[in-house]
Amino acid sequence: MGSEKSGSPGELSERKKQILKAIIEAHIELGEPVGSKYLTSNKHIACSSATIRNEMAELESMGYLEQPHTSAGRVPSEAGYRLYVDSLIDSYRLTEREIEELRTNLRKKQAELDSILDTAIRLASSLTDYTALAAKPRKVRVTVTHFEIIRTDERSMILVMLIGGIVKTRRIRSRVPVSDEASARLEMLLNGKLTGLTAAEITMPLMMEMEREMGADEYLVEPVVKGICETISAFDGGELRFDGIDRLLSYPEVYGGERLREMLTMFERKQDLLDVFSESEMQTGDDESVKIYIGRENLVKTMDNSTLVYKPIKRDGILVGAIGVIGPTRMNYSRVIAMIDHLSSGVSNLIEEGDERSD
Amino acid sequence: MGSEKSGSPGELSERKKQILKAIIEAHIELGEPVGSKYLTSNKHIACSSATIRNEMAELESMGYLEQPHTSAGRVPSEAGYRLYVDSLIDSYRLTEREIEELRTNLRKKQAELDSILDTAIRLASSLTDYTALAAKPRKVRVTVTHFEIIRTDERSMILVMLIGGIVKTRRIRSRVPVSDEASARLEMLLNGKLTGLTAAEITMPLMMEMEREMGADEYLVEPVVKGICETISAFDGGELRFDGIDRLLSYPEVYGGERLREMLTMFERKQDLLDVFSESEMQTGDDESVKIYIGRENLVKTMDNSTLVYKPIKRDGILVGAIGVIGPTRMNYSRVIAMIDHLSSGVSNLIEEGDERSD
DNA sequence: TTTAGCACTTGAAATGGTTGAGTGCTAACT
DNA sequence: AGTTAGCACTCAACCATTTCAAGTGCTAAA
Numbered sequence: 060m061g062s063e064k065s066g067s068p069g070e071l072s073e074r075k076k077q078i079l080k081a082i083i084e085a086h087i088e089l090g091e092p093v094g095s096k097y098l099t100s101n102k103h104i105a106c107s108s109a110t111i112r113n114e115m116a117e118l119e120s121m122g123y124l125e126q127p128h129t130s131a132g133r134v135p136s137e138a139g140y141r142l143y144v145d146s147l148i149d150s151y152r153l154t155e156r157e158i159e160e161l162r163t164n165l166r167k168k169q170a171e172l173d174s175i176l177d178t179a180i181r182l183a184s185s186l187t188d189y190t191a192l193a194a195k196p197r198k199v200r201v202t203v204t205h206f207e208i209i210r211t212d213e214r215s216m217i218l219v220m221l222i223g224g225i226v227k228t229r230r231i232r233s234r235v236p237v238s239d240e241a242s243a244r245l246e247m248l249l250n251g252k253l254t255g256l257t258a259a260e261i262t263m264p265l266m267m268e269m270e271r272e273m274g275a276d277e278y279l280v281e282p283v284v285k286g287i288c289e290t291i292s293a294f295d296g297g298e299l300r301f302d303g304i305d306r307l308l309s310y311p312e313v314y315g316g317e318r319l320r321e322m323l324t325m326f327e328r329k330q331d332l333l334d335v336f337s338e339s340e341m342q343t344g345d346d347e348s349v350k351i352y353i354g355r356e357n358l359v360k361t362m363d364n365s366t367l368v369y370k371p372i373k374r375d376g377i378l379v380g381a382i383g384v385i386g387p388t389r390m391n392y393s394r395v396i397a398m399i400d401h402l403s404s405g406v407s408n409l410i411e412e413g414d415e416r417s418d
Numbered sequence: 419m420g421s422e423k424s425g426s427p428g429e430l431s432e433r434k435k436q437i438l439k440a441i442i443e444a445h446i447e448l449g450e451p452v453g454s455k456y457l458t459s460n461k462h463i464a465c466s467s468a469t470i471r472n473e474m475a476e477l478e479s480m481g482y483l484e485q486p487h488t489s490a491g492r493v494p495s496e497a498g499y500r501l502y503v504d505s506l507i508d509s510y511r512l513t514e515r516e517i518e519e520l521r522t523n524l525r526k527k528q529a530e531l532d533s534i535l536d537t538a539i540r541l542a543s544s545l546t547d548y549t550a551l552a553a554k555p556r557k558v559r560v561t562v563t564h565f566e567i568i569r570t571d572e573r574s575m576i577l578v579m580l581i582g583g584i585v586k587t588r589r590i591r592s593r594v595p596v597s598d599e600a601s602a603r604l605e606m607l608l609n610g611k612l613t614g615l616t617a618a619e620i621t622m623p624l625m626m627e628m629e630r631e632m633g634a635d636e637y638l639v640e641p642v643v644k645g646i647c648e649t650i651s652a653f654d655g656g657e658l659r660f661d662g663i664d665r666l667l668s669y670p671e672v673y674g675g676e677r678l679r680e681m682l683t684m685f686e687r688k689q690d691l692l693d694v695f696s697e698s699e700m701q702t703g704d705d706e707s708v709k710i711y712i713g714r715e716n717l718v719k720t721m722d723n724s725t726l727v728y729k730p731i732k733r734d735g736i737l738v739g740a741i742g743v744i745g746p747t748r749m750n751y752s753r754v755i756a757m758i759d760h761l762s763s764g765v766s767n768l769i770e771e772g773d774e775r776s777d
Numbered sequence: 778t779t780t781a782g783c784a785c786t787t788g789a790a791a792t793g794g795t796t797g798a799g800t801g802c803t804a805a806c807t
Numbered sequence: 808a809g810t811t812a813g814c815a816c817t818c819a820a821c822c823a824t825t826t827c828a829a830g831t832g833c834t835a836a837a
Contacts, residue, residue, distance in 0.1 A: 092830090094829070094830050094831085095830075095831080096829085096830075106779070106780085107779070107780050107781080108780090108781095108830095109779075109780050109781070109782095109832095110778085110779060110780070112830090112831065112832075113779090113832095115831095116831090116832080126831090127788095128786085128787060128788065129785090129786050129787060129788095129830085129831065129832095130785085130786050130787045130788070130828090130829060130830050130831060131787085131788080131829080131830070131831090132829085132830065132831090171587070171588065171589060174652065205568075205570060207568045209564075209566045209568075209578060211564060211580065217578070217580070217585055219568060219576070219578055219587070221570065221576070226576055226587040226589070228530070228578070228585040228587065229530065230530060230585070293533065302686070303686065304663070304682055304685070304686065305679055305682035305683040305685070305686050307682075308678065308679045308682065319667065320664055320667045323663055323664035323666075323667065324664045326663070326664075327661070327662065327663065327664050451799090453798070453799050453800085454799075454800080455798085455799075465810075465811085466810070466811055466812080467799095467811090468810075468811050468812070468813090469809085469810060469811070471799090471800070471801075472801095472809095472810090474800095475800090475801080485800090486819095487817085487818060487819070488799085488800065488801095488816090488817050488818060488819095489797090489798065489799050489800060489816085489817050489818045489819075490798080490799070490800085490818085490819080491798085491799065491800090
């Protein structure tokens, strides 16, 4: 047996490449193992089925193809897909219509990051026909940069916090009326003492000091600070949202039975997937192109037969999220890649420029 | 054939009730059609299998039971379940442990409605083992009650809107520096002109008037007002969130194959389900107890074999949402009902009392 | 080096018989 | 009249067997 398990693409003759590419594309299209005869008749390859069989046998021993059972056609292996996306793939040109659809749909929603992401995954899912997801990675150091208190009536107010460019609010109610003077002082205190601190750095002594400075209105401090800590903690957990989960069912060969359950469970737990994105945060230095994880390449075990395609989203140069799709290994790579690329860039631009439509 | 399709429970002899109840509970427990022999041996019923067969035949002709095929046991019909939950069911006592779990978990999260709901559905799903969902019903008349502008730096600010007790924010950026005076005037204008108006009532003339009053800073008006309209519009759409979708797969008899897909699709589309909740908003006058929709009783077609159990959530007497679970018709009604009842009340109390931990 | 032909393998689908749970009905019993 | 035992009947589920067709690997010829 040829023991050259993972050969570099250079080893492959032109014809082998052509055949491998044809097999992968046929399999993407049909979802079934593809046999030698199919290739000769449907893809235009200039040799007979017997020759193709020989080549396929070699490709298999090199690890690019697999055979479900003796009398079935061949199926691309993960290595095969990897080779395909790395060097065989034709880059897909989005049609004018598709670009237009991306642009107008994205433009419509000029809002906070969250709702932009929602629109984006909806788009991604409906355009690619796979399950789409967006992640906000877990942050390492979450701090409030600015506090502001808004009075609504004499015993309730709203605390507005600016956390890394995102606005979070929290309602504060008190049983007794609170003077304007007291809330103003509280606001000042918060801005003076708590900005720039992570949840862990907000200590008891600090809180007691604040209570001292609030004098008669010290009763406000504890619930407010507690709320702030909760908000910060909730924020750094990262977040993950989905669209088109029902589309998983379009690929019963992959997501049938128990596998589907594992998949859904993973979507519910979210943590594993978030880890994947966080990991990418590390290697975000190298480049910022579309990333592709095929099968068990780099991922959680439950994603054996799936591919994750995603691209980071940046604001002012720093990573604020990612958007991608998840689907069967035999997904339409070229189209998906082009789509995610555009979409992510679109979102990046959108949040970069903000709402400055003031011309 | 006895043509009394839907008899009132009064028609039923004590023994018929007892048998029906036993069948339903056995079927809930086992998930399989239950036969006459099983009842005599496992549930203590004081007569022989033959007698039970006779009774079952009658119950079937009355429409309370169904037979999948000739040589199978009986399965409760929707009418049977309905009768069961209406008059046969034993009310379930939550254990101390369960109550404790509800309370502590719910208490932990003292935050805005959204995150309370998230916690609640997570709880509901994990405690009942069914898919849980929470809805914020579509509002008829959404208006902003209060505007507030927060300056972050000289060319960006945050617009805070109070919409029906919920806080929404929106970032505003401008290419040119904005004076404090200008933003203060804008805030005043918004509060003066736009509070109490729905999106539809914000007209062009109104906007032009505002531009006039802003003088040199009129360029701020258009993007801001546009953003406000979007926010209001987005708000009245209602919202629906889930937890434990993976649990659908625990009941393959119901959610296997095509049905599962329909179910997921419905979860994605959300609209149908929201309609159900909105409908309940209408009839919310009659009472505010736990509501139960069994099978095709009242619902969307895709929910034929499912039951929806939910209870509205109120703040200050008005409906702000609902929480419930969705599961197979053969769900453990007594337990689920008790759970949802408690949970919904818990949430209601929590948002009622707010953060007033100032003692 | 390529190709045609053929024997071989093997999963999927079709067939057919067996099994067992559960029923409905009738006749005996209280 | 209501209840029960007994029995024939039905029908899905299961298992073993057969058939079928797709696709291969190999050999021999071009």
